[in-house]
Amino acid sequence: MQASLPSPRHYAARKRLQPWLTNGAMIIIVAVLMLPIALTLATSFKRERDVLRKPPVLFPCDGPDGQFRLSECRFDVEGYERVIAPRPDPKAPLGFSLTGRMFSTYVPNTLLYAFASSGLVFVLSGFAGYAFSRYRFRGRRELMIAILAITGIPLLTNLLALYQMAVDLRKAGIPGYDERMFIIAVYVGFQLPFSVWIVKSFFDTIPRELEEAAFIDGCTPIGAMWRIVVPLAMPGLLAAFLLCFVNVWNEFIAGYLLITKRDLRTVMFGMYDFLSQNIINYQVVAAACVLIAAPVVILFIFTRKTFFRAMTEGAIKG
Amino acid sequence: MATQAQAASASGRTERRKIRQGGFFNQTLPFWLLLPTLLVLAAIQFYPGFYSIWLSLQERQGAVWNFVGLRNFQRIFDSAIFRESLGHTVVFLVGYVAVTMVASLIIALLLNRTLKLSGVYISLIFIPWVIADVIAGLVFGLLVVPDYGLLSPILSNPALFPPNGLSIPSDPAPRPWISGFPFPPAPAMYYLILATAWRALPFVTLLILAALKTVPQEIIESARIDGASSLQALRFITLPLILPTLVVALFNLTLGGMNGIGLVFTLTRGGPGTATEVLSFLLYTIGFDRLEFGRAAALSVFIAIINLVLIVLTLRVARTEERVH
Numbered sequence: 241m242q243a244s245l246p247s248p249r250h251y252a253a254r255k256r257l258q259p260w261l262t263n264g265a266m267i268i269i270v271a272v273l274m275l276p277i278a279l280t281l282a283t284s285f286k287r288e289r290d291v292l293r294k295p296p297v298l299f300p301c302d303g304p305d306g307q308f309r310l311s312e313c314r315f316d317v318e319g320y321e322r323v324i325a326p327r328p329d330p331k332a333p334l335g336f337s338l339t340g341r342m343f344s345t346y347v348p349n350t351l352l353y354a355f356a357s358s359g360l361v362f363v364l365s366g367f368a369g370y371a372f373s374r375y376r377f378r379g380r381r382e383l384m385i386a387i388l389a390i391t392g393i394p395l396l397t398n399l400l401a402l403y404q405m406a407v408d409l410r411k412a413g414i415p416g417y418d419e420r421m422f423i424i425a426v427y428v429g430f431q432l433p434f435s436v437w438i439v440k441s442f443f444d445t446i447p448r449e450l451e452e453a454a455f456i457d458g459c460t461p462i463g464a465m466w467r468i469v470v471p472l473a474m475p476g477l478l479a480a481f482l483l484c485f486v487n488v489w490n491e492f493i494a495g496y497l498l499i500t501k502r503d504l505r506t507v508m509f510g511m512y513d514f515l516s517q518n519i520i521n522y523q524v525v526a527a528a529c530v531l532i533a534a535p536v537v538i539l540f541i542f543t544r545k546t547f548f549r550a551m552t553e554g555a556i557k558g
Numbered sequence: 559m560a561t562q563a564q565a566a567s568a569s570g571r572t573e574r575r576k577i578r579q580g581g582f583f584n585q586t587l588p589f590w591l592l593l594p595t596l597l598v599l600a601a602i603q604f605y606p607g608f609y610s611i612w613l614s615l616q617e618r619q620g621a622v623w624n625f626v627g628l629r630n631f632q633r634i635f636d637s638a639i640f641r642e643s644l645g646h647t648v649v650f651l652v653g654y655v656a657v658t659m660v661a662s663l664i665i666a667l668l669l670n671r672t673l674k675l676s677g678v679y680i681s682l683i684f685i686p687w688v689i690a691d692v693i694a695g696l697v698f699g700l701l702v703v704p705d706y707g708l709l710s711p712i713l714s715n716p717a718l719f720p721p722n723g724l725s726i727p728s729d730p731a732p733r734p735w736i737s738g739f740p741f742p743p744a745p746a747m748y749y750l751i752l753a754t755a756w757r758a759l760p761f762v763t764l765l766i767l768a769a770l771k772t773v774p775q776e777i778i779e780s781a782r783i784d785g786a787s788s789l790q791a792l793r794f795i796t797l798p799l800i801l802p803t804l805v806v807a808l809f810n811l812t813l814g815g816m817n818g819i820g821l822v823f824t825l826t827r828g829g830p831g832t833a834t835e836v837l838s839f840l841l842y843t844i845g846f847d848r849l850e851f852g853r854a855a856a857l858s859v860f861i862a863i864i865n866l867v868l869i870v871l872t873l874r875v876a877r878t879e880e881r882v883h
Contacts, residue, residue: 262671266679269665273683273756279708280697295711364595371591383592385873390603392869394817396838397862400613400845400855401606429602432595461587490690492820497846508692512824515696522700529696533689540688544681551761552768 284526285315291522319527342528345503346510350489353420353506357427358484361435364428365480369439369473370465374448384440391433395426395494402426406498419499426498427488435480441553442476443469479550482543486536507532610862613855630856634844640857642832643840645740646747647816650836653751655811658758659804665759666766667792680764687760695824698753702726727826731833744833746826754821758814762807769803770796802875809872813865837861 282298283291290300301313325340338344372384395402406422446469454464470477495506511532518524540547583590614630616623634640665683669676686694701709704725714723724745731744773796781791797804819838822828828835828843835843841861845854 258671259673262668262673263675266665266668266673266675269668270679270682273686273759276694276697276701276756277685277689279701283700283708292706294705296706296708298708364598367591368595371588375588377588383596387599389869389873390599392813392872393603393607393862393865394813396817396819396841397858397865398603398606398610399841400851400858401609402602403846404609404613404851405606425598426602429598432598433603436595461584486688490688490692492690492692492823493842508690508820511690511692511696515699515824520706522703522706525696526700529693533693536688536690537685540684541681544684547684548680548764551764 280526280529283522284319284530285317286523287314287316287318288521288523290314292520317527319521319523320531322521322524323528323531342507342510342514342532346505346507347532349420349504350495350507353424353427353495354485354488356424357431357488358481360424360428361431361484362477362481364432365435365439366470366473366477368432368436369443369476370469372436372440373443374451374469387433387436391437395430395491399493399497402494403497406500410500419501419504423495423498423504426494427484427491430494431484431487435484438480438483438550438553439473439476442473442479446472475546476550476553478543479546482539482546483550486540489536607862610855610858613851614859615852616855617852626852630852631860634853634856634860639832639835639840641738642740643835643837645738646743646832646834647836649741649743649747650751650754650834651812651815653748654754654758654815655808657751657755658762658811659808661755662759662762662766662807663804665763666770669763669767670770680760680767683763684760686757689757691757691818691820692824694753694757695821698749698756699727699825702749704728728830730830740833744830746830746834750822750826750834753825754815754818757821758811762811765803765807765810766800769800773799805875806872809868809875813868813872816861816864816868 279298286300290297293300299308299313300315301308301310303309303312323340324338324343326336327339328335329337331337372380406419409417409422410419450468450472451459451464454468455461459467490508491506492508492512496509496512499505499509511528514525514528615625615627617626617630618624669680673679689697701707702713702725704710704714704727707713713719713726716723726745726749729745731740731747732742734740735742778791778795781795782788786794817838819842822834822836822839823842826834828839837857838861841854841857844850844857
């Protein structure tokens, strides 16, 4: 007999037990990782006097006698109200206008920057990805490696030069120049390299025979790209768009340093500014965090498959 | 069949030749397709890169820039604040990369065991990655505000953290073990490491998970039948097979950690004192608080060189050549 091998019964028991143990471990890990988000949500729905209690309470549900009762819960949207600052306005479509700086200025600005730069990235990475995927030309290999190398370069080390460029451009007095153009160009420049790689790897998966058939039917290269390759590679192009959108929405330091006009600043500058203005109103800060993080989190949840595919296909990996 | 395929490919070839012969625009199409991308990259990536090098060799006196050679580099490398910051960066990077790699590997190994809920778990774990670093800093900051933060009852408990409990935003670093190297760090540094790892962990988990999926199960099963324990199978089969991915993840994390600044901005602002002033934040302080552009440019060139080394190493390990084709 081979005594060292586990008996079949023992093995079967382990097989049955293992999914439970793994699931248990995963649930604990997910709970720990979600804790900061849950606590922020809890804080954002408190009232000011419940936020400023010593010791802090997680659920403000204790009555005057200190007993926990559900009926005593004092949850409130005061924090959210102070971020949004709605004011009745008969002319506005919803009957009130949003007067908080966050929603009257920073959110529209950031939406503009995010849509403009993601749209440009979508088009430019589509062109470049198609050229890299379908044509063999001199210098192609070197160019692709150069672009792959740039994907690693972070904004930080270029920041001083970009700041100086922004100053020079403002002084130059180019007619029609606007700070917004420069910040959008910066965002495009930093999102483009990675997007080109994602889109190229999606184009690579589309068989060439499809285009060749179109050529035989008299299609021009541009026509074949537009009618056949682009629709098939749409998931990749959308991934480039979404990734760029989320990154621009979350970007802080370039928006903070390169934009001087307060009316043109971005959401993350607003968040940073909020901290100094609401030094003890934690429920307001928490509510702002929830409101500003929610759009990208929701966007991500609905499009997560695209994100995952893009990241595993486009990432520099072994 | 074979002749048919040959005929088809031959006709394809003539078609392609026809396209190549057609008009100047179609002949040079890849150039026109690449041109806009190359122009943007030249303006936003290459030009500022060289501009930074130029700036690092200049000093501003009034309105004019004077060439000072390598004096900016000498001044930054000689300064005490740079050496201290370099120490903080090393402590931060080692801690954050180690925490992230170990946690991601464990989570990826668990998720690789084809669970019914794997998709749900990975989606939830990924949420921190979508949350901006500035917001992550605010969220983690709110938790440890002395007296009012929701974690403060645990942190200020003297039984858990003798002798007086812990205040992350304000407790200074203990006496360093080796003079001149900031270890052990201030509590704020541990906290900064945890917050940064929280955001970086999802991406690395996904990378490792994708690599784990490519490890053939048959090899592991046959090793198990031959009597290898699951730890041995992990150590001698799985880890060597996913090693390139682990190394790429390591370099990626180091690169991200070197250059991350948003979280430092809202979580610690380099404090208490200068206890969490890493190089990226020092660059901001010198360049935009003290407005010493030449010195800051020298520091940014120094960081850029480290970045380039990391990128070149990544490209080597990631076997780029295969992916170019």
